[in-house]
Amino acid sequence: MNEKKKPCSCANCDFRDVVFSYLNDPAVEELCDHKEEQFFRKGEVINHQGEKISNFKYLKSGLVKLYRRTPSGDEQVIAITRPFEFVSNMSIFSEDRYQYSVSALEDSVVCMVKLDFIKALFLKNGGFAMGLLTKISRINDKIIAQTLDIRQKNLVGRVAFVLLYFAHDIYRSQIFEMPVSRKEIADYIGMSTANVIRTLSDFKKEGIIRISGKTIEVVDKEKLEIISKHG
Amino acid sequence: MNEKKKPCSCANCDFRDVVFSYLNDPAVEELCDHKEEQFFRKGEVINHQGEKISNFKYLKSGLVKLYRRTPSGDEQVIAITRPFEFVSNMSIFSEDRYQYSVSALEDSVVCMVKLDFIKALFLKNGGFAMGLLTKISRINDKIIAQTLDIRQKNLVGRVAFVLLYFAHDIYRSQIFEMPVSRKEIADYIGMSTANVIRTLSDFKKEGIIRISGKTIEVVDKEKLEIISKHG
DNA sequence: CGCGGCTTTGATGTTCATCAAGTAAAGTGG
DNA sequence: CCACTTTACTTGATGAACATCAAAGCCGCG
Numbered sequence: 352m353n354e355k356k357k358p359c360s361c362a363n364c365d366f367r368d369v370v371f372s373y374l375n376d377p378a379v380e381e382l383c384d385h386k387e388e389q390f391f392r393k394g395e396v397i398n399h400q401g402e403k404i405s406n407f408k409y410l411k412s413g414l415v416k417l418y419r420r421t422p423s424g425d426e427q428v429i430a431i432t433r434p435f436e437f438v439s440n441m442s443i444f445s446e447d448r449y450q451y452s453v454s455a456l457e458d459s460v461v462c463m464v465k466l467d468f469i470k471a472l473f474l475k476n477g478g479f480a481m482g483l484l485t486k487i488s489r490i491n492d493k494i495i496a497q498t499l500d501i502r503q504k505n506l507v508g509r510v511a512f513v514l515l516y517f518a519h520d521i522y523r524s525q526i527f528e529m530p531v532s533r534k535e536i537a538d539y540i541g542m543s544t545a546n547v548i549r550t551l552s553d554f555k556k557e558g559i560i561r562i563s564g565k566t567i568e569v570v571d572k573e574k575l576e577i578i579s580k581h582g
Numbered sequence: 583m584n585e586k587k588k589p590c591s592c593a594n595c596d597f598r599d600v601v602f603s604y605l606n607d608p609a610v611e612e613l614c615d616h617k618e619e620q621f622f623r624k625g626e627v628i629n630h631q632g633e634k635i636s637n638f639k640y641l642k643s644g645l646v647k648l649y650r651r652t653p654s655g656d657e658q659v660i661a662i663t664r665p666f667e668f669v670s671n672m673s674i675f676s677e678d679r680y681q682y683s684v685s686a687l688e689d690s691v692v693c694m695v696k697l698d699f700i701k702a703l704f705l706k707n708g709g710f711a712m713g714l715l716t717k718i719s720r721i722n723d724k725i726i727a728q729t730l731d732i733r734q735k736n737l738v739g740r741v742a743f744v745l746l747y748f749a750h751d752i753y754r755s756q757i758f759e760m761p762v763s764r765k766e767i768a769d770y771i772g773m774s775t776a777n778v779i780r781t782l783s784d785f786k787k788e789g790i791i792r793i794s795g796k797t798i799e800v801v802d803k804e805k806l807e808i809i810s811k812h813g
Numbered sequence: 814c815g816c817g818g819c820t821t822t823g824a825t826g827t828t829c830a831t832c833a834a835g836t837a838a839a840g841t842g843g
Numbered sequence: 844c845c846a847c848t849t850t851a852c853t854t855g856a857t858g859a860a861c862a863t864c865a866a867a868g869c870c871g872c873g
Contacts (some may be wrong), residue, residue: 425734442719446721450723451803470712477711481675484714486676488674488722489720492676492677492681495725498730499650499652502772503654503656505828506828533851541733542830544851545831548852549853736861737861764819766821772861773861775820776861776862777860780821814853816873817870817872818871820868821847821867824866825862827863828860830858830859831856832858833853834853837872838849839850839851840847840848842848843847843855
């Protein structure tokens with residue numbers, strides 16, 4: 352009945368179900384003492400490619416993009432994701448430094464725990480390890496599958512794909528504010544900025560979508576799906 | 583001094599250092615009782631996309647390709663790897679069924695352990711879990727990085743890249759037998775078969791490589807590297 | 814020795830990137 | 844808050860890169 356103890360905010364965190372379900376209450380309590388929440392304004396960089404990895408991070412709220420800068424200097428966008436994906440990507444266990452950068456596309460809250468603490472927990476708790484492995488595998492699978500899906504499409508198919516991705520997976524709404532620039536879309540699906548814009552204009556002319564600035568509305572979802580599946 | 587015990591072949595397996603280093607001798611002994619080795623002739627399919635996953639598999643010797651068939655029916659090669667990469671890829675923990683197929687490019691030996699056994703071991707032994715997670719992460723990182731590297735290059739750069747990949751990473755020799763068809767190369771780097779051949783012919787004319795059938799010799803490695811880095 | 818698959822090469826057309834020039838929008842400093 | 848600068852967006856015109864098609868050569872295999 353020592354109810355006076357400070358309640359741990361982690362106990363009710365949505366993320367607990369995702370990978371921390373194997374931790375019992377005392378363990379979560381301890382985790383809580385080691386975590387830190389950090390706020391990132393839209394546009395801010397959360398992890399920088401090449402920087403040393405010292406924390407296990409995951410996205411609590413917001414929207415982020417994972418990307419890298421190529422040797423030749425341009426940007427490749429690898430993924431755009433919502434909670435509760437990891438921020439310090441998979442590399443945390445395999446690499447010393449970040450292979451990719453992560454930045455906030457919307458105001459975001461990131462929760463971080465010292466990596467050493469996670470690793471120690473890992474050694475002690477196999478269930479936790481397995482939960483984490485499953486989650487990381489799933490994220491990796493998704494990234495690889497999406498990359499392959501995109502590669503297979505032609506230009507118009509890619510643009511259709513990306514529109515559907517935002518409408519369905521990110522915003523779950525036919526009408527939304529595009530959180531990225533046209534150039535970022537281009538870097539995401541691997542084509543030139545001019546042609547992304549051109550294709551969007553074509554879609555608009557054909558009445559498939561409505562555009563006004565950053566606001567996009569998917570009018571003819573079915574047609575977009577057909578185009579996405581190569582057309 | 584009960585030396586009469588049957589010696590466990592797993593104890594000295596090269597693979598032990600890769601992920602099983604956290605297992606002590608009795609644990610390896612037990613693992614040994616649950617493993618099974620299987621031989622695959624060149625061309626045989628080891629895992630089939632869509633098939634239920636029941637074993638943890640890794641490549642002991644040989645060479646394999648990881649690929650998938652797209653909805654539209656053509657093949658995308660995701661990776662070509664040597665031991666000791668996993669065969670039942672990362673998805674083993676995240677998915678019920680294989681997302682991709684794996685086939686042998688050379689005669690190969692695959693070692694397999696019931697997945698249930700690995701999972702149980704996982705829960706008991708955090709160190710083992712961590713070793714495995716690290717290994718899986720590294721493989722995933724490599725696949726993603728390679729895919730991004732390829733995407734960034736133009737046609738000739740991609741062909742140069744693939745030649746260097748076989749010469750350096752796979753065969754460690756300037757001269758080697760290409761284990762895949764021209765079409766498979768095309769599916770690997772995402773271009774048409776005809777253009778792969780054309781580019782190879784161009785390289786030959788310029789004296790950068792020598793070709794006779796499946797045998798390829800890299801003559802001017804430096805030039806190939808320049809071309810690979812966009813040329 | 815003839816059939817079928819893989820390979821090679823040339824010719825053709827499409828797709829897409831690049832360049833350029835103009836417009837809208839969004840910061841920035843006075 | 845307005846003039847100024849910069850950055851993002853848009854559109855058209857051009858050419859390069861690449862896929863596709865077709866036809867022929869090669870090679871292994873029954």
